[in-house]
Amino acid sequence: xxxxxxxxxxxxxxxxxxxxxxxxxxxxxxxxxxxxxxxxxxxxxxxxxxxxx
Amino acid sequence: xxxxxxxxxxxxxxxxxxxxxxxxxxxxxxxxxxxxxxxxxxxxxxxxxxxxxxxxxxxxxxxxxxxxxxxxxxxxxxxxxxxxxxxxxxxxxxxxxxxxxxxxxxxxxxxxxxxxxxxxxxxxxxxxxxxxxxxxxxxxxxxxxxxxxxxxxxxxxxxxxxxxxxxxxxxxxxxxxxxxxxxxxxxxxxxxxxxxxxxxxxxxxxxxxxxxxxxxxxxxxxxxxxxxxxxxxxxxxxxxxxxxxxxxxxxxxxxxxxxxxxxxxxxxxxxxxxxxxxxxxxxxxxxxxxxxxxxxxxxxxxxxxxxxxxxxxxxxxxxxxxxxxxxxxxxxxxxxxxxxxxxxxxxxxxxxxxxxxxxxxxxxxxxxxxxxxxxxxxxxxxxxxxxxxxxxxxxxxxxxxxxxxxxxxxxxxxxxxxxxxxxxxxxxxxxxxxxxxxxxxxxxxxxxxxxxxxxxxxxxxxxx
Numbered sequence: 451x452x453x454x455x456x457x458x459x460x461x462x463x464x465x466x467x468x469x470x471x472x473x474x475x476x477x478x479x480x481x482x483x484x485x486x487x488x489x490x491x492x493x494x495x496x497x498x499x500x501x502x503x
Numbered sequence: 504x505x506x507x508x509x510x511x512x513x514x515x516x517x518x519x520x521x522x523x524x525x526x527x528x529x530x531x532x533x534x535x536x537x538x539x540x541x542x543x544x545x546x547x548x549x550x551x552x553x554x555x556x557x558x559x560x561x562x563x564x565x566x567x568x569x570x571x572x573x574x575x576x577x578x579x580x581x582x583x584x585x586x587x588x589x590x591x592x593x594x595x596x597x598x599x600x601x602x603x604x605x606x607x608x609x610x611x612x613x614x615x616x617x618x619x620x621x622x623x624x625x626x627x628x629x630x631x632x633x634x635x636x637x638x639x640x641x642x643x644x645x646x647x648x649x650x651x652x653x654x655x656x657x658x659x660x661x662x663x664x665x666x667x668x669x670x671x672x673x674x675x676x677x678x679x680x681x682x683x684x685x686x687x688x689x690x691x692x693x694x695x696x697x698x699x700x701x702x703x704x705x706x707x708x709x710x711x712x713x714x715x716x717x718x719x720x721x722x723x724x725x726x727x728x729x730x731x732x733x734x735x736x737x738x739x740x741x742x743x744x745x746x747x748x749x750x751x752x753x754x755x756x757x758x759x760x761x762x763x764x765x766x767x768x769x770x771x772x773x774x775x776x777x778x779x780x781x782x783x784x785x786x787x788x789x790x791x792x793x794x795x796x797x798x799x800x801x802x803x804x805x806x807x808x809x810x811x812x813x814x815x816x817x818x819x820x821x822x823x824x825x826x827x828x829x830x831x832x833x834x835x836x837x838x839x840x841x842x843x844x845x846x847x848x849x850x851x852x853x854x855x856x857x858x859x860x861x862x863x864x865x866x867x868x869x870x871x872x873x874x875x876x877x878x879x880x881x882x883x884x885x886x887x888x889x890x891x892x893x894x895x896x897x898x899x900x901x902x903x904x905x906x907x908x909x910x911x912x913x914x915x916x917x918x919x920x921x922x923x924x925x926x927x928x929x930x931x932x933x934x935x936x937x938x939x940x941x942x943x944x945x946x947x948x949x950x951x952x953x954x955x956x957x958x959x960x961x962x963x964x965x966x967x
Contacts, residue, residue: 451851452850455850455851456828456832457831457832457835457847457850458832459832459833459834459835459836460835461835461836464835464836464843467840467843467844467847468844468847468850470844471845471847471848471850472847472848472850472851474848475817475820475848475849475851475852478812478813478816478817479813479817479852479856481809481810481812481813482810482813482814482817482856482859482860482863483806483810483863484859484863486863486866487862487863487866491862491863491865491866492862492865493858493861493862493864493865494713494861494862494864494865494868495713495861
């Protein structure tokens with residue numbers, strides 16, 4: 451999987467780090483209350499043409 | 504005269520303007536102190552006494568002919584080593600950028616130069632503002648001046664250590680998930696993550712574009728407000744820079760807290776996460792002190808801490824991975840282990856997860872800011888524990904995520920870490936004072952009142 455996204459130079463130790471990191475990321479995903487979202491909930495970075503804010 | 508090491512910015516400004524203190528004498532005193540003691544603390548990654556003396560001589564000449572630039576004129580400061588200073592390396596404390604010479608000043612560095620500050624050097628950081636404390640990097644990590652065997656927090660670790668050790672009265676850090684407030688908490692100094700966009704990020708190496716903030720660390724609330732007023736302001740070349748202003752941060756400093764409404768987010772540090780008993784007692788005592796000073800103090804509820812944290816880390820790791828993907832593909836071995844692992848957490852975050860995290864961010868920020876229809880500021884924990892031993896990887900791993908700082912990178916308003924006392928072991932304890940966007944003046948007002956009533960800031964580490 452790592453090689454598929456271009457991380458082809460990771461050592462075995464690095465891959466273990468990646469595995470731990472991915473588990474941590476999955477745990478965070480599980481903690482996100484996405485069930486509370488409805489289609490009208492917009493991302494915080496919705497684009498503003500012209501650059502003004 | 505106060506020992507020059509412990510002058511505040513405000514005190515130094517008065518002496519320098521009145522020509523009762525020479526900028527050169529001041530710089531030499533701090534240079535001598537750094538040369539004697541920083542070998543044990545590693546606050547500086549690149550100490551530049553020659554630049555400091557040049558800046559000090561220029562300031563002395565300008566002040567002598569009446570051309571005073573303001574409260575930072577002739578006052579020493581340092582920059583976290585992810586902030587560009589023209590002509591010097593910006594290394595991010597990493598082998599990857601060991602020889603990366605900055606072509607121009609960061610916007611904040613240019614502002615500090617224009618204010619007549621005396622640049623003392625680049626300060627230690629966690630690798631790329633995320634990987635630390637690390638012992639596998641070209642330079643050692645900074646240590647806590649209160650006990651050198653202990654962690655000084657991060658990622659603006661050198662900024663916290665240098666300020667607490669009396670090497671500098673002011674330093675600049677950055678904060679993406681708590682990295683100004685963590686060293687402020689652990690080193691017993693004052694540090695702010697200002698409103699998002701108030702201080703330009705231009706010339707600062709990004710960790711996560713939508714969460715990065717630049718903020719000062721100082722020994723007092725007044726000094727912190729002074730520094731923020733100098734570095735804040737719209738920068739049209741920073742896409743995240745806000746056109747809104749907060750007004751002067753120091754405008755309300757001495758108004759006291761009588762009648763102000765303070766909401767304590769107690770569940771962050773008692774239910775969502777259980778803080779160390781001394782930390783919880785320190786925050787509760789601080790809340791009581793604010794009530795004694797005339798504030799109306801009550802408990803308030805917001806979303807669980809874990810939801811804020813998960814949202815912050817999903818966005819942070821995704822954006823950080825995007826910044827680092829090319830280097831991770833080409834030279835993963837040149838990262839320290841902690842930075843590599845923490846950044847790679849973004850490698851398999853799905854696009855839908857990232858978008859959903861930003862949708863939740865908007866909802867959570869709106870709900871949090873709605874609290875301020877009934878309060879003026881919120882108070883809660885910063886770190887859940889006193890600083891752990893720096894050489895105990897298990898203790899670092901345990902305490903590193905135990906914090907309540909990340910929510911306010913998401914919500915974007917000001918969050919200020921202030922000392923609330925010391926543990927039985929003599930290590931700093933802290934709390935955060937939080938406001939809605941562009942209310943830095945009220946946040947500082949509460950910090951100032953608390954500081955004047957408790958004087959924790961008057962205590963200094965014994966060993967430096």
